Each structure stands twice: as structure tokens, then as C-alpha cells.
Amino acid sequence: MTGATVVIEGGAVVTVDDAGTEFAEGHVVVAGDRVVAVGPGSAPPQDGPVRRVDASGCLVTPGLVNTHHHLYQWATRGYAADATLFEWLTELYPVWAGIDEETTHAAASAGLARLALSGCTTAADHHYVFPRGGGDVFGAVVSAAERVGVRLHAVRGSMDRGRSHGGLPPDSVVEDLDEALAGTQRAVDRFHDPSPGARVRVAVGPCSPFSVSTELMREAADLARRNGVRLHTHLAETVDEEQRCRAEFGRTPVEHAEDLGWLGPDVWLAHTVHLSDAGVARLGGTGTGVAHCPSSNGRLGAGTAPVRPLLDAGSPVGLGVDGVASNEAGGLGEEMRQALLTARARSGPRALSVRDALWLATRGGARCLGRDDELGSLEPGKLADVAVWRLDGLDHAGIADPVAALVLGRLPTLARLLCGGAVVVEDGRLVSVPDLTGDLARASARLREVP
Numbered sequence: 001m002t003g004a005t006v007v008i009e010g011g012a013v014v015t016v017d018d019a020g021t022e023f024a025e026g027h028v029v030v031a032g033d034r035v036v037a038v039g040p041g042s043a044p045p046q047d048g049p050v051r052r053v054d055a056s057g058c059l060v061t062p063g064l065v066n067t068h069h070h071l072y073q074w075a076t077r078g079y080a081a082d083a084t085l086f087e088w089l090t091e092l093y094p095v096w097a098g099i100d101e102e103t104t105h106a107a108a109s110a111g112l113a114r115l116a117l118s119g120c121t122t123a124a125d126h127h128y129v130f131p132r133g134g135g136d137v138f139g140a141v142v143s144a145a146e147r148v149g150v151r152l153h154a155v156r157g158s159m160d161r162g163r164s165h166g167g168l169p170p171d172s173v174v175e176d177l178d179e180a181l182a183g184t185q186r187a188v189d190r191f192h193d194p195s196p197g198a199r200v201r202v203a204v205g206p207c208s209p210f211s212v213s214t215e216l217m218r219e220a221a222d223l224a225r226r227n228g229v230r231l232h233t234h235l236a237e238t239v240d241e242e243q244r245c246r247a248e249f250g251r252t253p254v255e256h257a258e259d260l261g262w263l264g265p266d267v268w269l270a271h272t273v274h275l276s277d278a279g280v281a282r283l284g285g286t287g288t289g290v291a292h293c294p295s296s297n298g299r300l301g302a303g304t305a306p307v308r309p310l311l312d313a314g315s316p317v318g319l320g321v322d323g324v325a326s327n328e329a330g331g332l333g334e335e336m337r338q339a340l341l342t343a344r345a346r347s348g349p350r351a352l353s354v355r356d357a358l359w360l361a362t363r364g365g366a367r368c369l370g371r372d373d374e375l376g377s378l379e380p381g382k383l384a385d386v387a388v389w390r391l392d393g394l395d396h397a398g399i400a401d402p403v404a405a406l407v408l409g410r411l412p413t414l415a416r417l418l419c420g421g422a423v424v425v426e427d428g429r430l431v432s433v434p435d436l437t438g439d440l441a442r443a444s445a446r447l448r449e450v451p
Contacts, residue, residue: 004049006030006421008388009042011055012402015378016062016362020355028060030384033197033420038378057392058415059402061358062377063121063385065365066332068232068270068291068320071125071141072099074107074114075443077328085238085300085326086168092325093169098447101135106443108144110436111330115321116150117430118331118411121385121419122365122375123150124291124320126232126270128157128207129173130183138183142191142200149424149432151198151385153369155205155232156187160216167211177216180206181223188227196374197383197420201229208234209245209256221261230266230370232291233257236279237271238302254279263288268368270320272310273303280306284313289368292360294338295329296322307343307360308351318365333411336361340407354407384421389414390428 013026029037080088115123125141145152158180161167192202204224206212224231236253245253268289292305310317324330336357343351366376374383389412391405399405417425
């Protein structure tokens with residue numbers, strides 16, 4: 001029934017609105033790409049054709065928002081399994097020098113499919129590797145999102161410090177300053193959609209202080225603000241980075257970022273594991289967002305981000321999968337549990353509640369991406385990005401609190417996932433594309449064969 005109103009009813013509904021509204025049994029009504037009604041019990045009668053979704057035994061939440069990813073890395077999972085971040089990068093940069101448009105599209109399609117199957121409807125992808133002769137790798141990520149049917153915040157990354165200039169990446173995957181800025185402007189002109197309900201938006205994202213010159217950081221920030229787009233980079237991920245930043249710039253990473261114009265409500269930073277109390281306060285005071293990536297930080301032994309202090313300081317905090325070469329599972333839903341466990345391990349049993357963890361995965365992520373007016377909660381007028389989770393099986397039976405079941409238990413199967421009202425996942429299966437396993441396996445094999 002094309003154009004039919006969608007009525008989801010019979011299950012628990014957690015809206016994640018400002019009031020924390022929840023219904024033990026409720027309904028969500030979707031018309032077009034928007035939520036038009038949310039409330040207790042069954043939906044009132046609707047005009048015109050109606051498509052009903054029986055959510056009995058389910059929990060209905062907003063679609064999840066992933067604030068940091070590197071989708072091309074889906075073709076390089078399993079490398080440097082016991083390495084630190086810098087060791088891991090040293091091993092993988094030469095492999096990534098072999099990516100091309102075809103490999104990137106296959107990897108991004110697989111990665112976005114996995115995200116969708118874990119409840120994610122919006123993903124921010126940070127792509128900063130542009131090998132010479134690799135073709136349109138950035139466009140390949142955008143087309144993968146269109147193929148899978150999810151919303152994309154495509155971060156046009158860049159690096160201009162190769163090994164010959166004291167950086168980690170091979171010179172073959174870095175750009176000079178003018179190339180990086182011109183490529184970033186082209187990406188904004190070609191793909192950024194500032195309109196309400198946009199499926200694709202572009203952000204500006206020089207990679208990190210140890211792979212990017214101060215000139216590129218400053219000029220990229222100016223470019224972003226001239227174009228009215230957001231800024232994103234890695235910051236304060238490891239002790240090595242802290243030491244290197246102090247040695248080279250005489251500043252902590254947060255101080256260095258502020259010197260370069262990289263703090264503010266239009267900025268969100270990946271990781272921020274190693275922050276002083278002053279750094280936490282500065283991020284909160286400037287409204288700078290944080291993409292918290294607990295599994296990746298654990299995989300690389302980087303440490304645990306101070307999530308509770310950041311939230312208390314006023315910083316928007318969302319969840320990120322990060323590149324799956326450092327988080328091979330690749331799902332966002334699982335990061336809710338991981339974030340809760342790591343926060344409690346760091347700051348005690350009250351550091352994060354199960355509802356805090358869901359907020360990070362929804363509202364917190366929407367705030368990081370500047371989409372809190374459209375995404376992250378189930379409210380009339382917001383985009384119809386909706387997850388319907390099955391909680392009536394062995395894995396969750398007997399857990400009275402559906403949010404505790406979602407966050408603490410095994411990630412449930414999705415009965416439905418809607419993105420802008422369109423069905424992306426139905427009964428645990430992606431509806432838009434066939435199995436992507438073969439494409440991904442071939443892409444991974446090609447990279448292993450690159451000399």
C-alpha cells in the first residue's frame with residue numbers, strides 16, 4: 001500500500017523525548033517520512049489506507065544514530081589484532097593505500113547493512129584515505145548509503161602529513177593542502193543537502209593532529225563555517241597522542257584544538273579518551289560534541305572515555321562504532337551495552353543508567369550531528385526513523401523493563417526498522433539488497449593481494 005499511513009502498535013514505546021515519556025503499551029503513527037502521533041494504547045482510527053505493524057512483544061524506540069565510522073575499513077577486519085593504535089595504523093595504512101572505488105563501495109555497503117541490522121538509521125562516516133588512482137571513493141560511500149537505505153553524514157576527511165613530513169600514513173594516500181581543501185569543497189558542493197529531512201549531509205573532517213598540518217586544520221574549519229557544515233576529527237584517543245601533541249605543539253590535544261578553532265557547538269570529536277578535568281570542562285563549556293567509541297577503544301587498549309563527566313559538563317555525547325578494523329563486530333546497538341559497562345567500570349555503578357545508554361545512541365548522537373530537531377526521539381513532526389525490537393524470545397523473556405532488556409541483554413532481532421518511513425529491515429532481514437557477503441569477501445581478498 002504505497003502512501004499508506006503506518007501504524008505501529010501493541011508494544012512498549014520509549015520515546016526518548018525531553019520528558020522521558022514511555023508507554024508500557026503504545027502506538028506510533030507514521031505518515032510519509034514523519035511521525036504524526038505517539039501515545040498510549042491503540043492508535044485512533046486513521047483516514048485512508050493503513051499498514052499496521054503488530055508490535056506485540058516488542059519495544060519501539062527511535063532509530064539509532066552512529067556518530068563515528070570508517071566504512072572502507074570493513075574490507076580490512078582482523079589485521080593487527082594485538083596492536084596499539086599507532087602500531088595498528090602503521091600496519092594498516094599501506095593496506096588502505098590499495099583501496100579503490102569498487103572496494104570502498106563493497107565495504108561501505110556491508111558496513112551500513114550491519115549497522116541497519118543493529119538498529120541504526122543514521123551513520124556518520126569519516127573517510128580520509130584518497131589513494132591516487134583510486135577513483136571516486138567518497139562517492140562510493142554515498143552510493144552505498146543510498147543502496148542500503150539509511151541516512152548518511154559523510155565526513156570528507158583529509159591528511160597532508162605523510163611519512164616524509166613526520167606523519168604516519170604513506171605519502172601515496174595524503175594530499176597537499178590545496179588538494180585537500182579543493183576536494184572537501186567539491187564534496188560539499190556535490191553531496192551536501194541542507195534541507196529538512198536530508199538523506200545525505202557532508203561535514204569537514206581532517207583526520208587527526210598527527211596526520212594533518214595546523215594550516216589544514218585551520219583552513220578546513222574556515223571552509224566548513226563558510227559553507228555552514230559541521231566539523232569532525234579524532235582527538236585525545238591515546239596517551240601517545242597526548243605526549244606527541246605536548247612535544248610538538250606545547251599543548252594538550254584539547255588546547256591545540258581550541259587554538260585552531262576546533263571547539264564549538266558545530267564540532268564533534270571522536271574518542272576524547274585522555275582528557276584532564278580542564279579539558280572536560282572546556283568541551284562542555286563550548287558545547288563540543290563527542291563520539292564515544294567504547295569497543296574500538298577497548299580493542300586498541302586506548303582507555304575509557306570520561307562519559308559521565310562529559311555529560312555533566314554539558315557536552316553532547318553520542319555513540320560510534322569506529323572503523324571495524326578496530327571493532328570487527330560493527331554493530332551500533334551493541335555499543336549501548338559496552339558504553340554502560342565501560343562507564344561503570346571507570347566511574348562507578350551509577351555512571352550510566354540503561355536509559356542513559358539508549359539516550360547516547362539516539363538523542364546524544366542526533367545532537368552531535370546537529371539533527372536533534374529531526375532525529376533521536378519519537379515525537380510528532382520528527383523524521384520517522386523507528387526501530388521495533390523483538391523482546392519475546394528466550395534471550396529477553398522475564399526481563400520486566402524493556403529498556404534493560406534492550407541494553408543489557410543480547411541485542412534483539414529487529415521486527416522492523418524504518419528510515420524516513422521506508423522499511424529497511426523486516427523480521428531481521430535487510431530488504432533493500434541481497435546478501436553482501438560475496439562482494440565483501442572479494443574486496444578483502446583484493447586488498448590482501450596488494451603488494
